[in-house]
Structure formats: C-alpha cells, structure tokens
Amino acid sequence: MTAAFQKTADVIKKNYPYYFLVLILTGLSIGINLFIDSSSLFHVRNIYTFGLQISTYSLAAVVIFVLSGLYITNCYQNYLYPSTLITIGVLSNFIEKLSFGAVVDYIQFFNSYINLADVMIWTGLFWLNFVIWFSPAQIKNIFYKQKAIT
Numbered sequence: 001m002t003a004a005f006q007k008t009a010d011v012i013k014k015n016y017p018y019y020f021l022v023l024i025l026t027g028l029s030i031g032i033n034l035f036i037d038s039s040s041l042f043h044v045r046n047i048y049t050f051g052l053q054i055s056t057y058s059l060a061a062v063v064i065f066v067l068s069g070l071y072i073t074n075c076y077q078n079y080l081y082p083s084t085l086i087t088i089g090v091l092s093n094f095i096e097k098l099s100f101g102a103v104v105d106y107i108q109f110f111n112s113y114i115n116l117a118d119v120m121i122w123t124g125l126f127w128l129n130f131v132i133w134f135s136p137a138q139i140k141n142i143f144y145k146q147k148a149i150t
Helices: 003-014 016-038 056-072 080-100 116-133 136-143
Strands: 044-046 103-105 107-109 112-114
Touching (some): 016 103, 016 116, 056 080, 080 103, 080 116, 103 112
Antiparallel strands (some): 044 103
C-alpha cells in the first residue's frame, strides 16, 4: 500500500461518523423533497440553479469548486458543523437536479421559494462567516455578557 493511499484510508476511518452523517442527512433532505413533490402539498419545481439557467456540467463544476474549497481550506477540520451543513445542502440540490432535472422548492421566502437544502447552505454560510470573523472570546462576549463585579 502506498503512503498516500494509507493516509486517505486513515482519514476515512477517523471521519467515518462525519461521512455517515452527511450521507444520512443528504438522503433525508432528498426524501423530504420527493415526498413533497409526490404529495398534494404546494411546491414549485425549480429548473434554474441560483436563478440562472446553467448546464449540468457547469453545476457540477460549481459543486466541485465549493466542496474542494471547503476541503483545501481545512474548513472540515476547523469548522465541522457549518461545513457539514453546506456540504449536505450542496449535495442534496446537486443530486436532485442531476436525477430529476429540477429541484423541489416548497418554503415561501419573500417572493421566491426555497427548500431545506437551501436553508442548510445559507445557515452554514452565515455560521461559517460568523466563526471565521469573530474569535471565540468575541463570540462569548456577544452571547454571554459578563456582569461587572462591583
């Protein structure tokens, strides 16, 4: 076995629960979309990606770019939870778009419609930006104001 292959195998063994969680939650997100698509609940089949009509190959390039960017910058190691949300949302929308040619959106947000995967992506992005821009001490001060001892 080569050293690179052994290192990859060790990383997969170490992060197995993370990969399992991503797989389960991606399947859950797609399952919810398929249930809503087959039911009489109100939904919209969105053929556009990010409001643009782009090809599947372009979408695949965007997905690869986003996921490799998260991996290269060590976001998975340093910021596991927001990176997980982004990964689940991106994979869910990508698999659904690739499989069915459209994404099912069912949550009305102002004048447009979104789905659970979109909520995961945006939540992960806001969370990731928040923890990158603020140090742990600043975050603690924001949420847990210390009372002055007098």
